[in-house]
Amino acid sequence: MAIPIRTEGLARDRHPDGGGFVGRPVVRTNGAGSEAANRIARGPVGPGRDDPRTPGTVYLVGAGPGDPELLTLKAARLLASADACVYDHLVGPDVLSLVNPDAELVYAGKERGHHTLPQPDINTRLVDLARRARVVVRLKGGDPFVFGRGGEEAQALAAAGIPFEIVPGVTAACGVAAAARIPLTHRDHAHTLTFVAGHLRDGTMALDWSALARPGQTVVVYMGLAGLPELCRQLVAHGRAPDTPAAVVQHGTLPTQRVVRATLATLPARVAAEGLKPPTMIVVGEVVSVAESLATLAPAQVLAADP
Ligand SMILES: C[S@@+](CC[C@H](N)C(=O)[O-])C[C@H]1O[C@@H](n2cnc3c(N)ncnc32)[C@H](O)[C@@H]1O
Numbered sequence: 452m453a454i455p456i457r458t459e460g461l462a463r464d465r466h467p468d469g470g471g472f473v474g475r476p477v478v479r480t481n482g483a484g485s486e487a488a489n490r491i492a493r494g495p496v497g498p499g500r501d502d503p504r505t506p507g508t509v510y511l512v513g514a515g516p517g518d519p520e521l522l523t524l525k526a527a528r529l530l531a532s533a534d535a536c537v538y539d540h541l542v543g544p545d546v547l548s549l550v551n552p553d554a555e556l557v558y559a560g561k562e563r564g565h566h567t568l569p570q571p572d573i574n575t576r577l578v579d580l581a582r583r584a585r586v587v588v589r590l591k592g593g594d595p596f597v598f599g600r601g602g603e604e605a606q607a608l609a610a611a612g613i614p615f616e617i618v619p620g621v622t623a624a625c626g627v628a629a630a631a632r633i634p635l636t637h638r639d640h641a642h643t644l645t646f647v648a649g650h651l652r653d654g655t656m657a658l659d660w661s662a663l664a665r666p667g668q669t670v671v672v673y674m675g676l677a678g679l680p681e682l683c684r685q686l687v688a689h690g691r692a693p694d695t696p697a698a699v700v701q702h703g704t705l706p707t708q709r710v711v712r713a714t715l716a717t718l719p720a721r722v723a724a725e726g727l728k729p730p731t732m733i734v735v736g737e738v739v740s741v742a743e744s745l746a747t748l749a750p751a752q753v754l755a756a757d758p
Pocket of ligand 1: 516541592593595596597598599621622623624627673675700701702703704705730732
């Protein structure tokens with residue numbers, strides 16, 4: 452009996468400068484593909500899809516933490532079939548290279564303190580695009596619903612009567628932790644996992660320090676680099692031990708990844724000395740010490756044999 456084999460993934464051509472992978476989504480089949488597989492390849496179908504009076508669909512797509520191989524198959528397929536793509540600054544060139552070359556590309560920006568398009572303008576642009584394009588991809592770093600304003604954009608689309616779908620991505624906390632070999636939970640160290648946004652407002656972070664300082668938990672801080680000294684100071688002031696392991700990971704999952712592991716007492720000085728730059732993720736908790744025992748083995752050569 453013929454077994455249907457169909458894979459959809461990224462063609463792995465080496466980038467000319469030797470870093471990362473670039474490529475286009477590819478489909479391979481042994482000719483015995485199922486209807487379900489073919490539907491994935493064709494993309495969404497439905498009444499009115501080609502009717503100009505019917506708005507297109509906006510897909511809020513998670514691009515993952517950086518490594519294009521961490522995209523979902525659905526994200527790769529939608530990028531390849533997009534008529535328009537609105538993307539943030541955290542989406543790297545390797546992921547953007549997967550977008551349909553004929554698609555309209557819109558840069559929405561959103562670096563710290565530098566929003567190329569204000570959020571209301573992004574919302575309006577998505578609605579406008581959906582009225583003249585079939586497949587509109589709103590491509591956001593990590594997962595659209597984790598510190599990504601995906602909720603606000605979905606609300607705007609719903610209010611305007613535009614069909615939309617959320618395509619989850621690997622959020623930076625999970626991608627970065629895996630790449631830095633920090634298990635976010637561990638039965639010996641952490642039963643609670645907390646994600647917080649650590650941006651500063653007037654030099655402080657509006658966080659529940661007493662809750663974050665409780666032992667037996669891992670705290671992962673997005674957007675926290677500028678406030679790192681304040682973060683470490685507050686956690687210690689609220690009872691977390693100064694020798695609690697903590698790490699900062701820059702450009703997690705990318706060839707430029709750098710990891711600094713220290714303690715709450717020493718991390719700010721170590722990170723300043725190393726000159727780490729955003730995007731970075733801060734991980735606080737005993738799980739960081741597990742990474743030391745996992746760092747000794749070389750990575751598995753899973754990409755060595757291209758199909
Ligand atoms: C506006 S938040 C968006 C988060 C995104 N929606 C997600 O689910 O990962 C951006 C922050 O995510 C973190 N981040 C994203 N990608 C990262 C990476 N590759 N390495 C380290 N931190 C990253 C940084 O803290 C950055 O400031």
